[in-house]
Amino acid sequence: MTDPKNLLVELFVEELPPKALKKLGEAFAQGLFAALKAQQLAADGARVTAYASPRRLAVHVTDVAARAADRPLSQKLMPVAVALDAQGQPTPALLKKLAALGADASAVPHLQRRPDGKAEALFLDTTVPGATLAEGLQAALDEALARLPIPKLMQYQLADGWTSVHFVRPAHRLVALHGADVVRVQALGLTADRVTQGHRFEAKAETIPLRDADTYAEQLREEGAVIASFDKRRAEIRRQLDAAAAKEGLKPIDDDALLDEVTALVERPNVLLARFDKAFLEVPQECLILTMKANQKYFPLVDSAGKLTERFLIVSNIRPDDPSAVVGGNERVVRPRLADAKFFFDQDRRKTLASRVPGLDRVVYHGKLGSQGERARRVQAIGHAIVNQLRLATVPYTVDAKDEFEVLDSKVREAALLAKADLLTDMVGEFPELQGVMGGYYARHEGLRDGVAIAIEDHYKPRFAGDALPRNHTGTVLALADKLETLVGLFGIGQLPSGDKDPYALRRHALGVIRILVEKNLPLALDELITGAQAAFGDTLAEASVSGPLLAFFDDRLANLLREQGYSAQEVDAVLALKGRRLGEVPKRLAAVRAFAALPEAAALAAANKRVGNILRKSDTADVPPTVEPQRLVEPAEQALAAALAEVRPRADRAIEGGDYAGSLQALAALKGPVDAFFDGVMVNAEDVDLRANRLALLAQLHAAMNRVADLSRLAA
Structure with a gap:
């Protein structure tokens, strides 16, 4: 690398799209920098600085060479057996290959033989001259501009009146300085020089000749009244x-x-x-x-x-x-x-929300899913199903609790019917972002009963990552019902997210359901919620296969969310592998797995669990009896394991029933010694069919006991 200096490139344009400016500036700088590095024009320790203002994209790169160092290049030609004949002379195939690379027969004596797998091959070793800065910067500039994330291209004509250029906005000046020297590159019909412009009204002069690459920001600030960064x-x-x-x-x-x-x-x-x-x-x-x-x-x-x-x-x-x-x-x-x-x-406020509800039947929700009115009635039905699931989850319940559920059901029905009515108001028509919020204001203005107005306002929550959850029970049920209606309906008609495309924000809806179930620790099973939601669509989705794909979608969203929260991939896989559908239990299970993994016995038990799982998977299920016959436990190690399991399993089960998942897993630590001894001293696949079956039954019980909280085999290295 020769003569390293700092480099500045600026493209001066008409006002850029404000919502895209930050990304455009970062992409331009990183694209140019990466291309210079790839050509070895920028040093390993070079630093890049991006500049972006309403009328400019610029990049400053330190330690850029005037010419990249020459580099050796070794090109494999072909196997020696193909390249040379019996007399060691070049074959036509070799000569043709050399010609394609710009060489001829004179290069044959200089070719290198090197091992290539089981045979030898010929290699042509050459030196590639390093790129000059003018050549490399031109290529880098072309590449960086071509890869800009431009929202929408414009077509405009250059000063000659007939040459058309496509770019985000018309470009008027190009600056390229290597130290104090201009690099004569071109882009968008412009040839680089050292002159830029400052603030449209407050610059000291119409143009600013830049002294060198390092004075760019200072000169723009002092002479151009512009903060370029x-x-x-x-x-x-x-x-x-x-x-x-x-x-x-x-x-x-x-x-x-x-x-x-x-x-x-x-x-x-x-x-x-x-x-x-x-x-x-x-x-x-x-x-x-x-x-x-x-x-x-x-x-x-x-x-x-x-x-x-x-x-x-x-x-x-x-x-x-x-x-x-x-x-x-x-x-x-x-x-x-x-x-x-x-x-x-x-x-x-001159019209009630209830008076607007009939109008929802004239508002199309989706061509295959009907109107907003139909949607509101489905949300109402799904909300009723959720209340019933909550009621069943708390059986047996007192008379007061029964009355409480009936009141909740009544509030959910009322709020669900009115929740979308504000879509027909002038305010939401002008500001769609206020849907739900305005419904809450209008409900309070009408004096609707306590909790309904809050539920109407909150039923879109959480709207984004970090947003608050619904504040009351009615809003919680309504928010779940609304999101499930959207997810089940759109999955049912095949409108699934694809890549970066998620026009109906289904990922956000799924995360909303997950957060509500997890953070409020609701005793609701996700698979039952989906089944109940699909039932609300009646014949519309009667033939649709929704549950499987949607549960897999939820699993993927939940796994991503948990990893973002700092849980390891192993911890997440261990808990989610059980396919438990009560998501409110997930945090406790993760905490238990993390505590278990810190035990000295954890690694050995996880490895043993994985081994047990593999043995059972390779066995015919019909060969594994449901119970262990004590009289067939003939080896001391299997007797000891059975005894230890008989002692530990009830303690672990009681801990789970009491919600103490960490205690359950910690109780399993006592099994390490007996498990190790079993695998050291017992042949599971014994020739005696009855002995083999009994040992498989013992391992099946061990496997079941160890994997009630999480699949511990996922913790094995």
Whole structure:
């Protein structure tokens, strides 16, 4: 590697899509860096820095060579027996191969013989000249641009009026500097030089000649009024937001997605305080917050209790001496938005949710699954089935408990019928993100009985990873019913997720069901829930095979979730291998497996368990009696194992029945010695058929006792 210097490449374009900017900047930098490394132009310790602003994508790479080092290349040609004839002369096949590689017969004396498997082959050893930076950067630039995750390509014409170019936005300048030297590469009809541009309105000059690769960020900041780094610009916005809010004794809404989008919209952030009329605070704050964030990219301010105030923050892209015109303009713009929200809220409350329910029959849910009205009735039926399953899980129950279940069933039926009615309101029509939330507000406005309004609001929860779960029993049942209806219905008609495509968010729905069952420790079996949900579809899914594929889908989601939570693949496999369908028990079983794995006896017992499982799998099930005959236990080691099992198994079973899974597994530690002695001193596959059958029966009992909490064989190395 010769003459290493730092490299800067910048593509100056028209305003890039804000929601894609961060990914575009990272992809451009990493793509260019990877291509330079692959050509050995960037040193092993080279560092890459990405820059991305509304009008530029740039990358800075340290320690880039002007020319890569030459490298040896060894190319296998063919077996010696094929390459040379009996007299050792090159065959036509060898000469043809050499010609294809740009060599001729003069290279034959220099070919190397080397072992290749059982025979010898000829190899051509050459030296490949290292790429020049101009050549390598051109290839790297072409590759990086071709691989950008561009949401939608534009087609535009170059200055000659007839050459068309396809890119995310029209490009106007290209910079490529190796130290202080320009690298003459081309892209998108542009030839690289050292000139860029700064802020559209506040730069000191229209153009900025860059001195070298290392002064890029500094010159843009000082001469161009631009913070080129996405991360530094984001941090500056966050700092200004917090400082401006603190002056008011308030705090800005925490929204990373909004902060990323605003960072992609401004080059020189300037946070300003603005206000709206307090009368708008009569509207639910979710509506006001959403309209300010989604439509205007403002940061609403809330008090210490999380209640919205009439103040909000603007992130301006300019810094005038007198910001009053900017503030006033934004206050005038937001007023009609908030007025619309107030109008929608007032109009919606003139009709009850119940009066909107018939209209759901005219709203298509899915072409094969009917209307939203049909969907609501299915959710109602599934919710009723879930309440019945809960009732059965608590039998025997008291009279008070029976009454409690009847009240719960009544609330679930009412909430399920009304939960989708807010889809027909003006507010949800304008802001679909508020479905459920607005239903809860309208239900409270109507004075619906306690718990129903909360259930309507919560039935979409959890909406995303880390979201809160439903707050009451009615909402919990309704959320389960709603998600199961979606999953069973779409699986039933074959609308399964594929790769990255999940248009109906079925993975999110499945994780929601899992979180509710696990975190609320509900005594519900997943397979029974699916069966009950499918029954609600009647003839629509009567012939569909739903349970198997959907259970496998849940298993996959649950395994991924548990691994993300820090459990090892072995721990997760051990617990999930039993296919237990009461997911509320999974955390206790995982904790028990982790505690068991820490015991000194664990590794040996896991290995023995695996060995027992293999023996039983290779045996004909008909050869394994259901019970052990004590009189056929002739070897001391098998007698000792039977005695130990007779002592340990009842203790382990009692622990399981009491919910002490860790205690159950720890009780098994006493079996290590007898199990080791059994395999050391007893031949399982004895010639005597009766002895063999009795020993298999003993191993079957041992296997059953050891695998009630988890499949311990999955812990074996």
